[in-house]
Amino acid sequence: MDMPFLLDTTAPVLSHKIAASQNPAHNGTRLLVTLVSDGGAPWCIEKASFHVAGKEQALPQWTNLFIHSKDTDRLELNYPLIFRNHLNTAKDGDVFEFAIDNIVDGAGNSHPRYVVPIKVDYSSDKTGPSWYSFTFADSVNWFWNWDGYRHRTAQFSPAQYNGLGVIHNLGESPYLNHRTYYATGTISQAVSWKPSRHPCLSFRLMTPHYRANSVIQVVLTTTDGKNYSISLNKAGKDGNELNRSVNFAWENNKWLHFSFNVRDMLSKIGVDAKALADMEFKTVAIQRRGVQHNESLNLDDFFIHGLPADKAKGDVLRWAAFDASGVASLLAVCVDDAGKDLWSHEFTDLHKTDLAVLRAKVKGSQWFRCQAKDQVGNLSVPFWLPIYGE
Structure with missing residues (x-):
């Protein structure tokens, strides 16, 4: 196979700039380092070493990119993350050094150590x-939100043909978006939860199209296969229903904050102390019935917690x-x-x-x-x- 760039004898040229970022996982800014190769030889990025404030450091994969194209390679770096420990103790006007060593292209041409000054500038920071x-x-048995590196995975499991994904808009908290399949929808999470130890279940929900006649409920399944429900719109009367008295007022596009003491709710419907002490839930599900196809329900800040x-x-x-x-x-x-x-x-x-x-x-x-x-x-x-x- 012909590789013309092997004939390249010109040293690569590097440049950099601090640029605004529209990536919602960034902090409104990023460092761009560009390598231009006159003969098209690619940057051997695997040979490079990176130094943060004088110390060699591997760059985290999360929110940092290496992009290759013909004649040009580019690093897009989330420098506020990379320098976070230094920036947290810095003063306005302080300067830190980001350096790249062992800069070599695919034809063996090299570039000397490249240094980028990172300056703390309070006046330009609006984010x-x-x-x-x-x-x-x-105190927390299990939790999930979609902030930080967690935004990459939905975590919960959808029922067959249900839509599920994480929505992360610039300047907003990310959240899980669940979409129904025709009139029903379910998402679930495997847990190992003893309500006698961690009594509380808390989470936030929002929908852009609430239907008053729909059913929205949590279903808790024990390790011996018994189901308990918590109605999230109208109080229920079924034998294993835990919410017997509270009706929730939903509004379109408004987040509702739910928090239930499941241990006490179980006691109120007659679960005795020994059964409660032995009880363990293996699954938590959020179900919808009586809705329309592809309707959204958004979830965030899900906690199983106690003391x-x-x-x-x-x-x-x-x-x-x-x-x-x-x-x-x-x-x-x-x-x-x-x-x-x-x-x-x-x-x-x-x-x-x-x-x-x-x-x-x-x-x-x-x-x-x-x-x-x-x-x-x-x-x-x-x-x-x-x-x-x-």
Whole structure:
């Protein structure tokens, strides 16, 4: 096979620029590094080494791209993520160095070490932080939202022919979009959940076309195959229905915040203490009946949660966000059922956020709107956190 670029003897030429980004997983900006090869020899990117503030570092695959085209190769780098630990402790005007070594093209032509200055500029930053990851302590049995790297997978399983995908618009929190197949729709998640240990199930739902006569419900399936339902629009009366008294008022395109103490609901319908202690759910499903074909229901911030096993050890949330000006804090705002802000707490420790501080003021299950704040004062899109307290 002929490979004309092997005859190329011209050294590649590199250039760079900081450019705006419309990728909703970015932080509004990106670093573009372009290699131009006069003879068409491709950049041997696998041989390159990258140095962040003087230290060699592998680049994360998430949100960073290498794009090859004829005569040109380009790196698109999410530099606020790559430099996040440095930016979080930086001051306005600080400059960090991003360097590329071992720059070689496919014909063996090389380029000397290439250095890009990364400057912190508060005045140009109009974008709040972007989420990367969350890790909860044992007060949370299982959770899923679609912020940060989680936006890449739907996680839940759809019924046959149901549509399912993640919607992530610029400047908005991502969420799961489920679409029905004709008059029905179901999504489900395998769990290992003992309600005696983690009593609460919390999540948020929104639909652009609510139908008053439809059925929307959670179905909980135990390890011995028994089903319990929680009606999400009208209270039900079936023997295994857990919501016997609450009707929910849906509005098109408005998020509803649901939080249920499943342990207490089971007790109220007559499940005795021993059966409750032994009970374990293996599946949680959200079902719709009596709807139209391809109708959407959106899901976000799904939690199975309760109290920490040892309250003396606290309840530490480990979270990571990134921002071109550095992340300063996490703001948690307590919001009531009517959507009114009640009180707030700002966590400035970026490594350990003890949710016991919030739980101390909560009785029952309470929702918090959580936003990361950057050094300039810009806020991220929120994720919603339910906290259970006694």
